[in-house]
Structure formats: structure tokens, C-alpha cells
Amino acid sequence: MRHFTKTFRMAASAAVISAGFAGVAQAEAWRTWAIHPEGYPNVTALEQFASDVTTATEGRIEPTVYANGVLGSQPDAIEQVRAGAIAVGNFNMGPMGEIVPATNVLSLPFIFRDVDHMHKVMDGDIGQQFSDALSEQGLVALSWMDSGSRSFYNTKRPIETPADMAGLKFRVMNNDLYVQMVDKLGGNATPMAYGEVYQSLKTGVIDGAENNYPSFESSNHYEVAKFYSITNHLIIPECICVSTRVWDKVSDADKALVTEAAIAAAKTQRELWAERSDQSKADVIASGVAVNEVQDAKAFQDAMEPVYADFIAANPDLETLIRDIQAVN
Ligand code: GTR
Numbered sequence: 126m127r128h129f130t131k132t133f134r135m136a137a138s139a140a141v142i143s144a145g146f147a148g149v150a151q152a153e154a155w156r157t158w159a160i161h162p163e164g165y166p167n168v169t170a171l172e173q174f175a176s177d178v179t180t181a182t183e184g185r186i187e188p189t190v191y192a193n194g195v196l197g198s199q200p201d202a203i204e205q206v207r208a209g210a211i212a213v214g215n216f217n218m219g220p221m222g223e224i225v226p227a228t229n230v231l232s233l234p235f236i237f238r239d240v241d242h243m244h245k246v247m248d249g250d251i252g253q254q255f256s257d258a259l260s261e262q263g264l265v266a267l268s269w270m271d272s273g274s275r276s277f278y279n280t281k282r283p284i285e286t287p288a289d290m291a292g293l294k295f296r297v298m299n300n301d302l303y304v305q306m307v308d309k310l311g312g313n314a315t316p317m318a319y320g321e322v323y324q325s326l327k328t329g330v331i332d333g334a335e336n337n338y339p340s341f342e343s344s345n346h347y348e349v350a351k352f353y354s355i356t357n358h359l360i361i362p363e364c365i366c367v368s369t370r371v372w373d374k375v376s377d378a379d380k381a382l383v384t385e386a387a388i389a390a391a392k393t394q395r396e397l398w399a400e401r402s403d404q405s406k407a408d409v410i411a412s413g414v415a416v417n418e419v420q421d422a423k424a425f426q427d428a429m430e431p432v433y434a435d436f437i438a439a440n441p442d443l444e445t446l447i448r449d450i451q452a453v454n
Pocket of ligand 1: 199217318335
């Protein structure tokens, strides 16, 4: 009897301890930052990620998606994820150059020939090198999403040649490379948070910006900027990035489950992306936006030679990476 009681007590305290651990694990709420609105491919994919992670980890990790950038602008959110204050972010590599200089290579205009080229690079060894560089700076890139290709739009006139950029003020993302890019094309660039662009277009603080069709449409910029000129000058991948501080507390088994969910989410996003791009293009044209192909795409590419030369002069260690990306066919 005595022996039995002792055994029972031990079992009871073990149960209390494990209930305690389960309780702590259940409280692992992961705030997930997204810049885009509900229904945008990235947000739909992140919602899938959140639900898959919650199910697969039996509630030990419970991500919640905060859309529309309500948790802050992209540069702020990057810092908050690095600090562990936000657990996950769907980040574009554009504003990442300040933190992880190697990612600036992805912001060089025309570095990728097309989206397939970008996929090949990011899904292979080179993509892994970017992931490694990001994780040294507090961000674990679990998978890579699409953001199509970016072109210029404005409120004044179609851009046919670089000369048409003269005198126009374009909003760019937070990265000096984009200021140089617009400058070498003959326009004026203003770095600005995405959330401020609509109002700035409306009030004439800026004349234009540059983005892919889904962003141009979902941000309502197309209501004000009636000229969209296809330059396809940037193809920038986006990550699902988890804070290293948060990640380090996750068990190896749960890391595997979360990674699997992130890869599945990126696959969903890429499928939805293709459909949404076509739909957004059709919608903006139907609303009266004039879309034109630039007359001489090569003139835009040639104008970028000094941007590459200056970049390589300032970052000689990254030249091989540029050549390696260009060599992927
Ligand atoms: C979008 C991208 C966002 C953000 C935005 C911008 O295409 O998905 O993450 O970078 O562009 O221009 O700021």
C-alpha cells in the first residue's frame, strides 16, 4: 500500500509538470506581419500557414496573421521580427539591404531575366546562401514567395523611353539602390513607406511609383495613377521569415512541422499569384488605366550599367554572387 501511494504521487506530479509544459507551449502565440490586405495571395497563403501550423503542432504554436501592415511599416516590422517582438513576417527583400547587404544583389534592376530565373536561383544553393545570411541577422527564411515583376506608373503620361521619366517624382522602397536606379533613368526618387503612397499620389507629393499589378491594384494606386508602363525592372523575392529569437525556442520536431507549412504556403502563394496578376491587370485596364510596353526595353537596361558598376565598386565581395546568379539558366 505504501509502495502504491508513493508511485501514485510520483505519477501525479509528473502529470502536473507535463500539463504545465503543455500550458506554456499552448501560449506560444505568433504574431505574423503582412503588408497586404485580406484576399491578397500572400495573406491567403499566410492564413493557410497559420492554420496548418496550429493543427500540426496541436496548438503548441498558434500564428495569427495581422494584415494591412497594422503592426507597422515594412522597415519597422523587419526590426520588430529581429527583436522577437513580432514572430513572423512576409518580407520583400527590397528593404532588407540595410540589414543583410548580400540581399542588395536581388535589388539590382534586371538581375533576373524573368520569374522562372528567380525561382531557380532562390530554390537552389544561392537561395540557401541568402537564407544563411538572413539568419545571421535574426531572420530565419523558411520559404520564398513571388512578387512578380515591378514596373513604373504615374499620374502624368506613359513612359515610353527613359526621357519620359524626366521631371517626375517616383516613390521607391527604402533602399538607396532604387534612388540610384530612378536617378540614372532621369527621374527623381523619394523613398517612402508603402502605406503613404496612395495619399501622396492623390495630393501630388509624388507623381508615380513602381510595383507589380496586384499591389498597384489592391493599394488603389490605380485610381489615381492612370499610366502603367511595363519596364519589368525589378523581380524581388519575398520570404516567410521567422524571428531567430522565437525560432531558437522551438523544438526540432516543431521546427520541421513549421518549415513544412511555410513551404506549402509559398507553393499556394505562387499558384494564387499567377491568377491574381492576370486578374489585377484586367481590372486596372477595365477601370481606365492605360498600360503600355516601353518602346525600347534595352534603353532602360543599358541605363543601369553605372548602377552595377558603382555597386560592384562598393561591394567587390558580391561580384561573384551577381555573376553566379546571371549564370543560372
Ligand atoms: C509589394 C511587396 C510589399 C512591399 C511593397 C512596396 O509588391 O509585396 O512587401 O514591398 O511592394 O512597394 O513597399
